[in-house]
Amino acid sequence: xxxxxxxxxxxxxxxxxxxxxxxxxxxxxxxxxxxxxxxxxxxxxxxxxxxxxxxxxxxxxxxxxxxxxxxxxxxxxxxxxxxxxxxxxxxxxxxxxxxxxxxxxxxxxxxxxxxxxxxxxxxxxxxxxxxxxxxxxxx
Amino acid sequence: xxxxxxxxxxxxxxxxxxxxxxxxxxxxxxxxxxxxxxxxxxxxxxxxxxxxxxxxxxxxxxxxxxxxxxxxxxxxxxxxxxxxxxxxxxxxxxxxxxxxxxxxxxx
Amino acid sequence: xxxxxxxxxxxxxxxxxxxxxxxxxxxxxxxxxxxxxxxxxxxxxxxxxxxxxxxxxxxxxxxxxxxxxxxxxxxxxxxxxxxxxxxxxxxxxxxxxxxxxxxxxxxxxxxxxxxxxxxxxxxxxxxxxxxxxxxxxxxxxxxxxxxxxxxxxxxxxxxxxxxxxxxxxxxxxxxxxxxxxxxxxxxxxxxxxxxxxxxxxxxxxxxxxxxxxxxxxxxxxxxxxxxxxxxxxxxxxxxxxxxxxxxxxxxxxxxxxxxxxxxxxxxxxxxxxxxxxxxxxxxxxxxxxxxxxxxxxxxxxxxxxxxxxxxxxxxxxxxxxxxxxxxxxxxx
Numbered sequence: 001x002x003x004x005x006x007x008x009x010x011x012x013x014x015x016x017x018x019x020x021x022x023x024x025x026x027x028x029x030x031x032x033x034x035x036x037x038x039x040x041x042x043x044x045x046x047x048x049x050x051x052x053x054x055x056x057x058x059x060x061x062x063x064x065x066x067x068x069x070x071x072x073x074x075x076x077x078x079x080x081x082x083x084x085x086x087x088x089x090x091x092x093x094x095x096x097x098x099x100x101x102x103x104x105x106x107x108x109x110x111x112x113x114x115x116x117x118x119x120x121x122x123x124x125x126x127x128x129x130x131x132x133x134x135x136x137x138x139x
Numbered sequence: 140x141x142x143x144x145x146x147x148x149x150x151x152x153x154x155x156x157x158x159x160x161x162x163x164x165x166x167x168x169x170x171x172x173x174x175x176x177x178x179x180x181x182x183x184x185x186x187x188x189x190x191x192x193x194x195x196x197x198x199x200x201x202x203x204x205x206x207x208x209x210x211x212x213x214x215x216x217x218x219x220x221x222x223x224x225x226x227x228x229x230x231x232x233x234x235x236x237x238x239x240x241x242x243x244x245x246x
Numbered sequence: 247x248x249x250x251x252x253x254x255x256x257x258x259x260x261x262x263x264x265x266x267x268x269x270x271x272x273x274x275x276x277x278x279x280x281x282x283x284x285x286x287x288x289x290x291x292x293x294x295x296x297x298x299x300x301x302x303x304x305x306x307x308x309x310x311x312x313x314x315x316x317x318x319x320x321x322x323x324x325x326x327x328x329x330x331x332x333x334x335x336x337x338x339x340x341x342x343x344x345x346x347x348x349x350x351x352x353x354x355x356x357x358x359x360x361x362x363x364x365x366x367x368x369x370x371x372x373x374x375x376x377x378x379x380x381x382x383x384x385x386x387x388x389x390x391x392x393x394x395x396x397x398x399x400x401x402x403x404x405x406x407x408x409x410x411x412x413x414x415x416x417x418x419x420x421x422x423x424x425x426x427x428x429x430x431x432x433x434x435x436x437x438x439x440x441x442x443x444x445x446x447x448x449x450x451x452x453x454x455x456x457x458x459x460x461x462x463x464x465x466x467x468x469x470x471x472x473x474x475x476x477x478x479x480x481x482x483x484x485x486x487x488x489x490x491x492x493x494x495x496x497x498x499x500x501x502x503x504x505x506x507x508x509x510x511x512x513x514x515x516x517x518x519x520x521x522x523x524x525x526x527x528x529x530x531x532x533x534x535x536x537x538x539x540x541x542x543x544x545x546x547x548x549x550x551x552x553x554x555x556x557x558x559x560x561x562x563x564x565x566x567x568x569x570x571x572x573x574x575x576x577x578x
Contacts, residue, residue: 004359009351010259016347017266024339027328029275029320033282036313037266040289043305047298052368053361057299058389059468060381068297069367070376070389074398077390078405080304081473081559084313085412088566091320092419095573098324105329215453222446229440 007048015041026106028094032087039083046072144198151196155189158182171239172231180224187216255295262288273328275321283314299469300390303461307477312563315484319570384544386466394471395548395555399530402551403515406558410512413562420569422501437489447489454482462556463549472552476559484567492571504565511558518550 018041021034050069058070098104101112162182169175191213195206265285272278286309293302358365367373380392394402438444458479465471487495519530527534532547 001355004362005354005357007255007259007360008354008357010263012347012350012354013263014266015350016343017263017270019346020339020343021270023342024335025270025328026332026335027275029317029324030278030328033269033275033278033317036282036309037269037285040285040305040309043301044289044292044296047293047296047301048360049357049365049367050298051296051361052363055297055363057297057469058377059299060377060387060389066363067377067389069373070393071367071372073298073301073390074393075401076298076301077304077394077471077473078402080301080308081477082405082408082412084308084316085409085562085566087313088316088570089412089415089419091316091570092416095320095323095570096419104324107332215450218446219450222442225440225442226437229443 008045011041011045011048014044017041028097028104028106028109029091031106032090032094035090036083036087039079043076043079046076141198144196148193148197151189151193155186155191155193158186158189162186172236173228173238176224176227176231180220180227184217184220187220188213191216251295255292258288258292258295262292273330275328276318278328279314279317279321282317283310286310286313300388300471300474303469303474304477307474307481311481312477312484312567315481315567316570319567319574323570323574383541384548385541386545386548388466388468388470390469391465391471391548391552395551396532396544399519399532399547399551402555403512403519403530406512406515406555409562410508410558413508413565416566416569417505420573438491443489447485451482451486454485455479458482458556458560462552465552466545466548472555473559475552475556476561477563479556479560480563480567483564487568487571492568492575496568499564501568504561504568507557507561508565511554511561514554514557515551518547518554522547 015038018034018036018038021037022031025031025034050072052066052068055066055068056064058067058073060067094104097109101109103109103112159182162179165178165182166175169178191209195209262285265281265288269278269281269285272281286305289309290302290306293299293305358367362368376389376393376397380386380389380397384392384396386392458475461470461478462472462475465475483495483499486498518532518535522531522534523529525534525537530547532544533540534543535546536543
């Protein structure tokens with residue numbers, strides 16, 4: 001069992017490390033990095049399902065007998081690019097949260113949003129923080 | 140001829156790995172930022188270059204298209220890797236990263 | 247599996263797990279971002295080991311290049327050190343992780359052995375369609391490009407719309423790009439003062455763009471295609487923007503042109519679909535593009551669609567990068 005399934009278990013471990021980072025760390029940027037670790041674990045798991053012993057890349061060539069399955073590779077190829085696009089959206093949200101609350105630590109954001117909702121930036125926590133509330137209105 | 144090329148390829152690949160290992164050790168052990176990137180940059184360029192040359196002279200599945208691609212990769216590697224080290228060193232100098240003097244502790 | 251394969255796989259997987267644990271422990275986020283780039287590089291190697299060369303290409307370009315640049319840019323916009331995780335968060339996280347991981351391991355007992363040739367996915371009739379019949383229907387050696395652009399072209403259109411939407415979202419979150427006059431680099435440190443950097447990056451840029459075009463058009467015969475080409479094209483302009491300054495980059499690629507290109511990609515892709523409908527077929531049925539020669543119709547359809555993909559991905563990546571970069575400039 002171990003000899004045939006060890007790859008899957010290691011990939012599950014990588015997924016779980018990513019999940020642990022997402023759940024336990026409070027820093028939003030660290031969460032995003034952890035999410036991308038989890039994503040990569042999923043991608044590797046998908047691709048490992050299509051691998052054939054003694055196979056080769058699915059590029060048809062007269063010298064090759066067996067090919068690894070192309071379908072998981074197609075799905076994961078688009079998923080990688082979509083993954084970085086959603087990472088960019090997450091990072092954009094983190095930047096806006098930082099500009100509004102002056103921090104990217106999740107607990108701090110919750111505390112500050114409870115005490116002064118939509119009140120703009122605390123003056124002492126950003127360099128040149130004034131005027132960001134006005135900038136926040138443009139869309 | 141076949142065995143000579145195979146042996147040469149093996150020697151080049153081993154040399155490349157040794158250089159990369161030395162570079163990694165230097166990256167960890169040198170006392171100063173500048174000496175560390177010196178070790179890392181040079182050893183990495185030379186090491187990767189030797190590995191590419193070792194792959195180039197392999198007689199087993201040699202084809203002109205693969206050889207040309209390896210040479211192009213080698214050319215770009217030699218062009219970009221030292222530039223990257225240069226940028227790092229200049230940025231650190233501008234930023235004021237201290238230079239190690241004789242008698243200082245490790246930094 | 248042969249012993250060399252197993253050894254390499256074990257070594258790579260061990261390094262991968264170790265790197266993931268290091269990323270989890272690092273509190274200095276600049277370091278975590280760089281180790282994440284290393285993580286992506288190791289995954290790209292693992293993809294090559296598992297015969298997924300197209301995917302490895304994409305992961306190397308996207309995960310190591312674009313992803314790292316974006317995270318570093320955002321780290322420059324926010325604080326870069328993480329606070330210590332309070333103890334009361336760690337225990338629930340460990341419990342969830344152990345439960346989920348245990349469930350996965352328990353379920354994986356039913357999975358086929360790694361690399362088996364008689365698993366359901368390998369013996370399904372669709373495998374024959376993709377690997378054998380596709381050569382008669384389409385005739386392109388790279389099966390992944392065939393499946394991506396032709397057999398599952400509708401999926402790819404959907405993914406392209408997702409990338410397009412992400413570009414729009416970043417634009418609406420971060421506002422329109424600052425005008426070039428405001429984007430002059432701060433006076434203290436200007437990369438173009440250094441002749442080596444200026445000359446080498448000027449030398450490299452045409453090669454990067456040429457390579458992107460090569461990857462796009464050669465994607466039929468080797469690893470490559472629209473996604474990789476778009477990312478490489480965008481990284482050329484990111485290099486230009488980093489070295490020569492955001493103002494000159496915006497003069498080279500004005501924002502309005504960029505937005506036009508972002509919209510042009512999905513338009514062309516969906517336009518091909520509508521064209522095939524007007525020519526008498528179904529949506530995205532490339533056989534209709536060349537009546538009487540379905541194979542060359544497929545070739546034409548795949549070429550146009552891959553170009554549209556490359557265009558959109560490049561434009562969206564450039565928009566995202568310029569959006570983040572000019573946010574830092576206008577905030578001062």
